[in-house]
Amino acid sequence: MTRAPLLSAQGLVVRYGAIEAVRGIDFSIHEGEIVTFLGANGAGKSSTLNALVSLVPAAEGQVLFGGEDITDVAPERLAPMGLTLAPEGRRVFGGLTVEENLRMGAYGVRSAEKREAAWDMVHDLFPILHERRHQFAGTLSGGQQQMLAIGRALMCGPRLLLLDEPSLGLAPQIVGQIFDLIALLRERDVTLGIVEQNVAMALEVADRGYVMAGGRIVAEGTAAELRQTDRLQAAYLGGS
Amino acid sequence: MDLFVQQTVNALALGGTYALLALGLAVVFSIMGLINFAHGELMTISGYTLMYCGIAGVPFVISVPLAILAAMVAAVAMERIAFRPVRGGSGATMLITSFAVAMILQVLFQNLISARSQAVMLPPLLSESLRIGNVIIGVNKIAAIVATVLMLVFLDRFMNRQKTGIAMRAAAEDFAIARLMGIRANTVIAGAFAISGLLAGVAAVLWVSQRASVDPLMGFTPVLKAFIAAILGGLGSLRGAVAGGFLLGFIEVYLAAFLPQELQEFRDPIGLGIVVLILLFRPNGMIPSRVLGSVKV
Ligand SMILES: Nc1ncnc2c1ncn2[C@@H]1O[C@H](COP(=O)(O)OP(=O)(O)OP(=O)(O)O)[C@@H](O)[C@H]1O
Numbered sequence A: 001m002t003r004a005p006l007l008s009a010q011g012l013v014v015r016y017g018a019i020e021a022v023r024g025i026d027f028s029i030h031e032g033e034i035v036t037f038l039g040a041n042g043a044g045k046s047s048t049l050n051a052l053v054s055l056v057p058a059a060e061g062q063v064l065f066g067g068e069d070i071t072d073v074a075p076e077r078l079a080p081m082g083l084t085l086a087p088e089g090r091r092v093f094g095g096l097t098v099e100e101n102l103r104m105g106a107y108g109v110r111s112a113e114k115r116e117a118a119w120d121m122v123h124d125l126f127p128i129l130h131e132r133r134h135q136f137a138g139t140l141s142g143g144q145q146q147m148l149a150i151g152r153a154l155m156c157g158p159r160l161l162l163l164d165e166p167s168l169g170l171a172p173q174i175v176g177q178i179f180d181l182i183a184l185l186r187e188r189d190v191t192l193g194i195v196e197q198n199v200a201m202a203l204e205v206a207d208r209g210y211v212m213a214g215g216r217i218v219a220e221g222t223a224a225e226l227r228q229t230d231r232l233q234a235a236y237l238g239g240s
Numbered sequence B: 001m002d003l004f005v006q007q008t009v010n011a012l013a014l015g016g017t018y019a020l021l022a023l024g025l026a027v028v029f030s031i032m033g034l035i036n037f038a039h040g041e042l043m044t045i046s047g048y049t050l051m052y053c054g055i056a057g058v059p060f061v062i063s064v065p066l067a068i069l070a071a072m073v074a075a076v077a078m079e080r081i082a083f084r085p086v087r088g089g090s091g092a093t094m095l096i097t098s099f100a101v102a103m104i105l106q107v108l109f110q111n112l113i114s115a116r117s118q119a120v121m122l123p124p125l126l127s128e129s130l131r132i133g134n135v136i137i138g139v140n141k142i143a144a145i146v147a148t149v150l151m152l153v154f155l156d157r158f159m160n161r162q163k164t165g166i167a168m169r170a171a172a173e174d175f176a177i178a179r180l181m182g183i184r185a186n187t188v189i190a191g192a193f194a195i196s197g198l199l200a201g202v203a204a205v206l207w208v209s210q211r212a213s214v215d216p217l218m219g220f221t222p223v224l225k226a227f228i229a230a231i232l233g234g235l236g237s238l239r240g241a242v243a244g245g246f247l248l249g250f251i252e253v254y255l256a257a258f259l260p261q262e263l264q265e266f267r268d269p270i271g272l273g274i275v276v277l278i279l280l281f282r283p284n285g286m287i288p289s290r291v292l293g294s295v296k297v
């Protein structure tokens, strides 16, 4: 690919005290792509995504988004720039209604037009959220909360949406719905970075992927390539 | 029966003031985990503003909003100067910072104004009373109840309808994720302090209206009570703070009115005993905050 990537990270390191969770990784996500990050528990996938949106600080390295250095930009400035995350464990605001959650998703969006467009798109994608709009988010089922978390993230009209384990803890048929949704998002030209435990499904929707183990990237390639490499299995068996 | 009605009005007036103060503590605590012991000094600042306005001959209808504004400005300034540098610090760090702020302000009041209690000029209307049937109710009590209700309605509207208010509720639940939505940390925290200042200012006007005086330690007792009320209601829970404030007001007023003469000496310990008893059965308070509900505080 010749165009500059939408997002790129070089030498990214994340530390929690003495623990080095991410140990200097390089990766990139291009406009229009779906990129997946795979790896066993504790591989450093969430730490990577969280560092991209400044929820945890990058100890070393650099993150560029749309050509701008966003390594140390405060999280609240990223959504207006078009970068956001639907975090692991959904983390919807349980004491806010569905509608209020969605409104908060668009908090940083100045243009009323953009807000309306995002609102329409979310209601289009998730009719159930419209139905439940006056309900407290805490009373939704897990699948509905995940839809709300994704819908809330979409409300800022992101150029790049990061999803951290969107299928975590959901019943199999709901997992199918979430992946259908991801396919729909691609049709709407949303660029996606997805962390998943569900490797088969992730590689089905993704264009490319990175496999992480012990805070490092141990394999990368197109989805088709990754389906074949034994590095993938090795990473899940704890090797690196 | 008349005595009972009378005391109920008193309890509502006092409980309402506690509720406003507890609410101010809870708004800040829910968002940044800080128990602001300097909340009382915000009241004192309002009290002195009323006093100086009285001396300068400013009409009461103007000095009241000025006094409230003074508490709001002081609250926001307090955050900027004292609490922002320790933001994200441990609960103990922030608590001690707030003690320091309170003490510094008390010393300043003592040295720059006076260590003694000063009279505050109030409009004569406030000391009049209305007779309804056989019940005599002070205008200041009615004003306190009306002001409390207005503030509670205003705050409810603000937190549920205004974008900033909703953002404050979101930030109270999950600060990091709220920031991810584009909600600026500084905005919600400054907003929380402004609201706590507003509530402290209104409470101060009500407090001074019952006493017509102000001294450097004026805020200490009511805020200590408000702190008890906030814990009683469930620390960090806004509805809890209101419920706790009213309950404490009722406990105090009813004990003072209906406890036999020989037991009056033990009124405060008995009141606190009731509080402790309630907390024994509901350790997280009457209406626990949904965020802290499952966590042992
Ligand atoms: N807040 C934290 N404080 C200390 N250590 C942490 C923290 N968050 C993560 N870690 C550690 O960092 C390492 C990487 O964690 P991370 O959550 O990034 O992994 P992950 O790949 O997302 O795993 P999972 O599949 O379980 O979500 C783990 O060893 C974890 O224990």
Ligand SMILES: [Mg+2]
Binding pocket: A045, A046, A047, A088, A164
């Ligand atoms: Mg994770």
